[in-house]
Amino acid sequence: MAKKHSRAAYQWRSMDIHLHTPASSDFQQMEVTYLEILQRAETRGLEIIAFTDHNTVSGYRRMREEINQLELLEKLNRLLPDEKQRLQEYRRLLTKILVLPAFEFTATFGFHIIGLFSPEKPVREIEHLLLTLNIAPAILDEGAANVGSTADVLTAYRVINQAGGLVIAAHANSSNGVAMKGFNFGGQTRIAYTQDTNLHALEVTDLELKGTRATAAFFNGTKPEYPRRMHCIQGSDSHRMVADSARKKNPGIGDRATDVLLPEISFEALSELFEGNDFSRTRPHRHKEEPVYDFIQTALDEGSNIIQDFHESMTIRGGRLYNVLSDICAFSNTNGGTLYVGLSAEAKKPFSGVQDIENSISNLEKEISTRISPPLKCTIDSHEFKSKKIVRVLVPRGDDPPYALDDNKIYVRDEAETGLAVRDEIVGLVLRGKQTPVTTAAPSPVPPPAPRRVEVQQPRPESYPVEEEPADEERRDSAPRTGVEVIPDTERENGRYFTMRDLRNGNLVKNVTRSSARRLWHYAITAYAELSPKIGQLEITWQGDYGLLRMHKQGKTALFDLIQRTPTGSRFFFGVTHDGIHGPWKDLVGEEET
Numbered sequence: 001m002a003k004k005h006s007r008a009a010y011q012w013r014s015m016d017i018h019l020h021t022p023a024s025s026d027f028q029q030m031e032v033t034y035l036e037i038l039q040r041a042e043t044r045g046l047e048i049i050a051f052t053d054h055n056t057v058s059g060y061r062r063m064r065e066e067i068n069q070l071e072l073l074e075k076l077n078r079l080l081p082d083e084k085q086r087l088q089e090y091r092r093l094l095t096k097i098l099v100l101p102a103f104e105f106t107a108t109f110g111f112h113i114i115g116l117f118s119p120e121k122p123v124r125e126i127e128h129l130l131l132t133l134n135i136a137p138a139i140l141d142e143g144a145a146n147v148g149s150t151a152d153v154l155t156a157y158r159v160i161n162q163a164g165g166l167v168i169a170a171h172a173n174s175s176n177g178v179a180m181k182g183f184n185f186g187g188q189t190r191i192a193y194t195q196d197t198n199l200h201a202l203e204v205t206d207l208e209l210k211g212t213r214a215t216a217a218f219f220n221g222t223k224p225e226y227p228r229r230m231h232c233i234q235g236s237d238s239h240r241m242v243a244d245s246a247r248k249k250n251p252g253i254g255d256r257a258t259d260v261l262l263p264e265i266s267f268e269a270l271s272e273l274f275e276g277n278d279f280s281r282t283r284p285h286r287h288k289e290e291p292v293y294d295f296i297q298t299a300l301d302e303g304s305n306i307i308q309d310f311h312e313s314m315t316i317r318g319g320r321l322y323n324v325l326s327d328i329c330a331f332s333n334t335n336g337g338t339l340y341v342g343l344s345a346e347a348k349k350p351f352s353g354v355q356d357i358e359n360s361i362s363n364l365e366k367e368i369s370t371r372i373s374p375p376l377k378c379t380i381d382s383h384e385f386k387s388k389k390i391v392r393v394l395v396p397r398g399d400d401p402p403y404a405l406d407d408n409k410i411y412v413r414d415e416a417e418t419g420l421a422v423r424d425e426i427v428g429l430v431l432r433g434k435q436t437p438v439t440t441a442a443p444s445p446v447p448p449p450a451p452r453r454v455e456v457q458q459p460r461p462e463s464y465p466v467e468e469e470p471a472d473e474e475r476r477d478s479a480p481r482t483g484v485e486v487i488p489d490t491e492r493e494n495g496r497y498f499t500m501r502d503l504r505n506g507n508l509v510k511n512v513t514r515s516s517a518r519r520l521w522h523y524a525i526t527a528y529a530e531l532s533p534k535i536g537q538l539e540i541t542w543q544g545d546y547g548l549l550r551m552h553k554q555g556k557t558a559l560f561d562l563i564q565r566t567p568t569g570s571r572f573f574f575g576v577t578h579d580g581i582h583g584p585w586k587d588l589v590g591e592e593e594t
Contacts, residue, residue: 009263014285015048016041016257017102017116017237018170019201023051024143025058028240028250034063037085037253038093040241044254047265049448050116054233055135055144058124060101064123064429066090087478101126105133105160106145108152110177111178111193112170114203115160115237118267128165153178157198166274169194171237172202172383173215191225200274201231205256205298210233210235212578212592214325220279221307222579224481224504226336227397229307231274233282257285259293264564272343277336277394278379289452296385303345303556304416307337310345312352314364314391322405324364325371327418328395329405332376333429334413337398342390347445353388361391373407374400402429414502415577416557419518424509479503479573480562484520485530486572498525503573524574526560534571535563551589560589 051060070087083529172179178193204215221229244250261281262269280295331337342354379394487499549561562573578592
């Protein structure tokens with residue numbers, strides 16, 4: 001089991017891995033030297049940078065060629081004084097700053113993708129990779145953003161990843177980004193472009209933004225159709241040394257940097273971060289006078305949901321340890337997630353933290369290894385929050401489901417609730433375990449349809465918050481995307497049985513009784529039995545055929561009970577969260593408060 005009891009060896013490092021150089025044809029200060037770029041990076045406090053020119057690696061190559069030429073002259077004892085000084089300055093800076101070779105590739109339809117590589121990878125191999133992606137040899141050194149017909153987005157992801165590179169969707173929520181609102185392509189295509197397993201991270205322009213309209217919040221794993229949580233970073237995308245005072249959207253080096261928590265400054269450490277599921281190790285870089293980003297406080301602000309929860313303790317007494325283990329089991333069978341132990345989800349409630357932290361972690365590791373099967377690799381570590389120690393458990397989405405607690409108890413996560421899986425859910429988990437891995441992560445045992453190849457129109461260049469609006473033919477239907485739908489029940493000799501539809505993935509669970517249903521389902525069945533016979537007598541807020549029965553709170557989360565009129569009758573939806581609101585439902589209940 002992978003484990004980290006402490007982060008003593010880790011330090012926050014500042015990086016900007018989206019810097020253009022004079023090798024890009026649209027660079028705005030062609031007289032700038034590569035040494036001056038490094039000096040500016042040092043001034044901004046950057047420790048990791050990348051030369052990310054358009055469809056070329058020639059900027060990085062020119063810097064290395066200049067250094068090699070100076071070293072050759074030094075070996076021949078032919079260095080002039082100014083050349084000696086320049087070589088010494090290069091050496092000084094390169095001991096402080098890791099410079100990575102990279103490119104910003106223009107894929108089909110103009111989408112931009114960053115390929116980031118180890119400094120050990122030969123430049124010629126990276127250039128060969130660009131040729132493989134259909135960059136014409138004649139323009140390989142031009143650094144032009146418009147390069148004609150090239151490879152499609154998913155092919156570029158795969159080729160770069162297979163070549164050992166890190167794949168990052170450039171300015172994903174802005175112009176030429178794969179998640180930008182305004183591109184006229186289908187929902188399944190957008191899902192594929194942002195959830196593909198070859199994609200390591202999304203670069204966004206609003207990493208500092210808080211609330212549900214932030215791009216990072218959209219891709220945090222709570223959205224039904226985007227279950228894979230994505231690492232989100234920011235980069236300057238600078239085309240000049242210093243920001244243009246007349247144009248705020250024309251940044252300079254280091255103006256949008258990211259802090260990363262690494263054990264060392266290396267490409268390998270960066271790869272380990274982006275390939276892992278610890279999302280607290282990246283944060284927007286802030287100046288000294290600004291408050292430091294606190295991922296634990298951010299988690300508390302978000303509250304319990306499908307990918308995170310809180311436990312005040314994990315003592316055996318009172319079944320608290322069992323509750324922790326059942327949540328771990330449920331996360332592994334659903335979308336993965338994070339548990340915080342020693343911390344209350346209620347912001348105003350005092351918390352005691354975890355005593356004897358090392359022994360507590362050791363005991364929890366033992367319990368996971370002996371009581372959850374098949375083997376599950378979790379990461380457990382400790383953190384200090386408001387002068388008290390807490391335990392954090394990172395649970396992956398398991399690749400060999402179903403996972404069981406004590407051999408025969410299979411738990412799943414249903415929004416902010418953990419409950420025992422019923423027969424149909426267990427069947428779905430078995431099918432998922434037998435399924436051949438696909439490139440696009442999906443919450444259900446059946447992979448989503450392949451993305452359509454469609455023409456898109458160039459959007460306006462402004463940045464927009466991401467909101468998924470798939471084409472009508474690609475929607476499962478007009479239902480909300482979270483909560484549960486109660487399907488008309490059937491009478492039997494021994495009682496009433498219901499079919500429940502999980503609105504996150506469309507799965508149907510049959511033969512559910514009120515007594516056997518877990519909390520959300522029990523509530524939904526009870527509410528359905530109460531409301532459905534007297535629809536004409538209820539005060540319902542209608543927006544066309546879409547109706548709001550009532551709204552209530554569960555902790556910090558607003559839950560909606562909804563009704564839809566159809567030609568064949570009414571459909572009832574219960575426990576819908578804002579993550580599941582779309583289209584006409586949004587007109588009915590409004591935007592989520594941020």
